[in-house]
Amino acid sequence: MGILASIPKILQLHVTPVELAVDAVIAFLFSLAIWYYNIYGLPKFSSIRVTNRFFNLRLLYSVSFGIVLMLILVILHQLLFPKYHFQAMILMYQFRGILINLTIYMFLYFLYQTYRHHKIELELEHVKADHLSAQYESLKQQVNPHFLFNSLNTLKSMVEMEDKHSTEFILNLSDFYRFTLEKRKQDLIPLAEELSILRSYMFLLSARFEEGIDFEDQIPIAYATSLIPPFTLQLLIENCIKHNVVSLEQPLTISLYIKQDMLCVKNNLQLKTNTEPSLKMGLENINQRYQHLMHKNIGIDETANSFTVKLPLL
Incomplete structure (x- = not known):
């Protein structure tokens, strides 16, 4: 100057x-x-x-x-x-x-x-992230106590019947809640970890519903290191059970598979008749979580016979 x-x-x-x-x-x-x-x-x-x-x-x-x-x-x-x-x-x-x-x-x-x-x-991004985390945590808290109550009732019945799988049930229940405590603060975890705890979760559900629920895991091992928000699969499966009939006469089939690099969670539709219409708040919360963490949206495909949620993988 x-x-x-x-x-x-x-x-x-x-x-x-x-x-x-x-x-x-x-x-x-x-x-x-x-x-x-x-x-x-x-x-x-x-x-x-x-x-x-x-x-x-x-x-x-x-x-x-x-x-x-x-x-x-x-x-x-x-x-x-x-x-x-x-x-x-x-x-x-x-x-x-x-x-x-x-x-x-x-x-x-x-x-x-x-x-x-x-x-x-x-600051707005931090506030948005905190808000989403709070919503996501609230959603998990709504599922877990309900699931724990049902699991304890199932365990009580198994013990009374002297079921030989009671010990395995307790171990899987313990693994599931240990994972919940360890991973609840993380934003993303490897898909292999999510699937590992999901198997424990599905074992607990199978003990409760017996042949009324059929779970098919078709995820290739190559996607094991892909990242996903923790509890996403658990929340989606809980959502399937919440809105559909699960019985020996009408088994609920839930399939996991990869299509076009999207993790698909698909179930056959057999909606309960005595429930209130779904507001899809759980799906919207998961979608917002994906938007914040990955800047991507989840996909939803609904037909007369099936309901599929498509999750982006990082």
């Missing part, structure tokens, strides 16, 4: 090198001082209220400071170099100073507004 501000002097062919250097030094020192004055006027260092308006007290203080500073610099240089008569060009220096001041202020103003906008966007 010191060099640019000296261009008018350079265009005067009779200007001396010393006069040119002094002129550049005045502009340089002024620009440096104004730069730091405006930097330390930002909210991090100042108590002046933040505003989105360009014309505000901060600008008024900066221009006033610049006018006084330029006057002091010109007087000092006049005292050091009296033969150049800098006082005769005080208006030119002040006009130049105001232009420099406005340029620096404008640059910092737009830079800071961009920073604020970016910071607000980040």
